[in-house]
Amino acid sequence: MDFSFDPQQEQLRETIIRFAKAELNNDVIERDRAGEFPHALWRRCAELELCALPFPERYGGCGFDLLSTAIAVEALAYACHDGGLVHALLTQLVSGRAFEIFGSPELRERHLPSVCSGEKILAQAATEADSGSDVFSMRTRAVRDGDDYVIDGAKMFVTNGPVADLVLVLAVTNPARKGFGGHSLLLVEKERAGFSSGSPFEKMGLRTLQNSELIFEDCRIPAGNLVGKEGQGSIIFTEVMEWERIVFGACHVGTLARLVDDCVAYAKQRKQFGKAIGKYQAISSKIARMKMNLELARLMVYKAASLKDQGKRATLEASTVKIFASESLRDAALDAVQIHGAMGYMTETQVERELRDSVASTIYSGTVELNTVIISKLLRL
Amino acid sequence: MVAPSNITSAIRRFITTDLAPDLDGAELEEDASLLDSGILDSFGIMSLLEFIQTEFGVDVPAEDIEPDNFETIAAIAQTVSTYLRP
Numbered sequence: 001m002d003f004s005f006d007p008q009q010e011q012l013r014e015t016i017i018r019f020a021k022a023e024l025n026n027d028v029i030e031r032d033r034a035g036e037f038p039h040a041l042w043r044r045c046a047e048l049e050l051c052a053l054p055f056p057e058r059y060g061g062c063g064f065d066l067l068s069t070a071i072a073v074e075a076l077a078y079a080c081h082d083g084g085l086v087h088a089l090l091t092q093l094v095s096g097r098a099f100e101i102f103g104s105p106e107l108r109e110r111h112l113p114s115v116c117s118g119e120k121i122l123a124q125a126a127t128e129a130d131s132g133s134d135v136f137s138m139r140t141r142a143v144r145d146g147d148d149y150v151i152d153g154a155k156m157f158v159t160n161g162p163v164a165d166l167v168l169v170l171a172v173t174n175p176a177r178k179g180f181g182g183h184s185l186l187l188v189e190k191e192r193a194g195f196s197s198g199s200p201f202e203k204m205g206l207r208t209l210q211n212s213e214l215i216f217e218d219c220r221i222p223a224g225n226l227v228g229k230e231g232q233g234s235i236i237f238t239e240v241m242e243w244e245r246i247v248f249g250a251c252h253v254g255t256l257a258r259l260v261d262d263c264v265a266y267a268k269q270r271k272q273f274g275k276a277i278g279k280y281q282a283i284s285s286k287i288a289r290m291k292m293n294l295e296l297a298r299l300m301v302y303k304a305a306s307l308k309d310q311g312k313r314a315t316l317e318a319s320t321v322k323i324f325a326s327e328s329l330r331d332a333a334l335d336a337v338q339i340h341g342a343m344g345y346m347t348e349t350q351v352e353r354e355l356r357d358s359v360a361s362t363i364y365s366g367t368v369e370l371n372t373v374i375i376s377k378l379l380r381l
Numbered sequence: 382m383v384a385p386s387n388i389t390s391a392i393r394r395f396i397t398t399d400l401a402p403d404l405d406g407a408e409l410e411e412d413a414s415l416l417d418s419g420i421l422d423s424f425g426i427m428s429l430l431e432f433i434q435t436e437f438g439v440d441v442p443a444e445d446i447e448p449d450n451f452e453t454i455a456a457i458a459q460t461v462s463t464y465l466r467p
């Protein structure tokens with residue numbers, strides 16, 4: 001078992017860290033305060049092919065496997081302090097995977113090149129006001145009508161919703177089937193009549209990330225926009241969630257690594273009672289635990305990614321990653337504020353923003369509670 | 382090579398033990414729809430895929446996990462057989 005990166009992975013990591021440090025961290029406090037999507041930085045990230053990492057080269061992608069993609073994502077989250085921008089980019093990758101794997105050749109040819117280039121922004125819409133963790137109790141319907149589907153319903157908290165050009169919508173196509181077989185995934189272009197977005201929600205953290213309600217009123221799309229087969233929606237969603245939990249796990253690892261570095265540096269430099277605060281066990285044990293969780297989370301991400309690259313299912317591993325990495329990040333962010341003391345509570349130090357951003361990580365991609373249910377089910381409890 | 386009858390009985394046992402414990406195994410016909418009855422829901426399909434991987438060493442590719450291939454016990458057994466290594 002070799003845990004070292006190959007030369008391409010090393011270069012990928014170094015390139016992304018260098019780019020992000022140089023270009024993505026100006027005015028993060030102001031951006032966060034304004035809560036606006038950084039379109040110009042999105043385009044710079046796209047120029048560096050950060051929207052293209054896992055997609056086949058024939059569509060303009062980089063052709064990286066999931067492990068290399070995870071290494072790239074970890075590097076981006078390590079070096080980019082704008083958690084909302086990173087999250088928006090990952091949503092592009094995760095949503096794109098759905099129609100790269102399941103979409104028809106026509107759909108892939110038509111849309112994947114502009115997804116890889118970042119020209120078109122992707123969103124996926126599953127959650128509704130009354131169906132969060134119980135996602136398949138949704139009410140949005142897609143009814144076949146000749147050569148079209150007609151979609152009616154509303155989706156909630158859709159990431160990238162207000163800025164999306166393409167939305168993957170999970171909808172009920174067979175109400176008699178409550179779970180597997182009853183749902184389908186459909187691609188809706190923003191120009192379609194009957195499609196509209198609400199205003200972006202104000203949020204506790206990840207404030208540059210845009211989330212909104214999306215509304216579908218008699219929204220007619222061609223049947224060719226069906227992704228996969230009718231009734232395959234829940235399994236596409238499950239497959240994408242596996243991928244999403246691993247990719248976001250890598251993102252949490254990257255941010256966690258930065259917090260560890262920041263806390264180590266601060267604990268060495270900050271002196272109280274005549275010595276560096278890192279010499280006090282109350283501080284050093286917090287940082288040691290952060291480091292331990294970082295190492296464990298990283299191994300979990302790499303293992304789950306490797307399983308997927310071997311064509312294996314990793315449902316349990318992905319849920320395990322999501323729980324452990326998100327809780328480790330949130331706990332570390334809280335400890336980082338404590339370690340920085342009063343300065344940690346101040347906006348200018350930028351530690352409090354990491355804490356605000358981290359809270360969402362235990363909620364999106366399936367709450368921690370839902371992921372524990374998945375693990376329990378897979379243990380046949 | 383696992384005999385087809387063994388695949389069928391293992392799947393039936395899993396379903397009646399884990400997914401529908403209130404059901405008498407003898408009552409579950411091989412061609413009864415597991416989807417219309419709600420026995421195989423979204424959690425159920427995840428558990429079933431995990432079982433198939435553990436029991437038979439089969440990873441069904443995601444793009445082939447479609448309702449027709451998992452509609453009945455017979456269809457699931459056929460799907461497993463397709464991917465079983467000789």
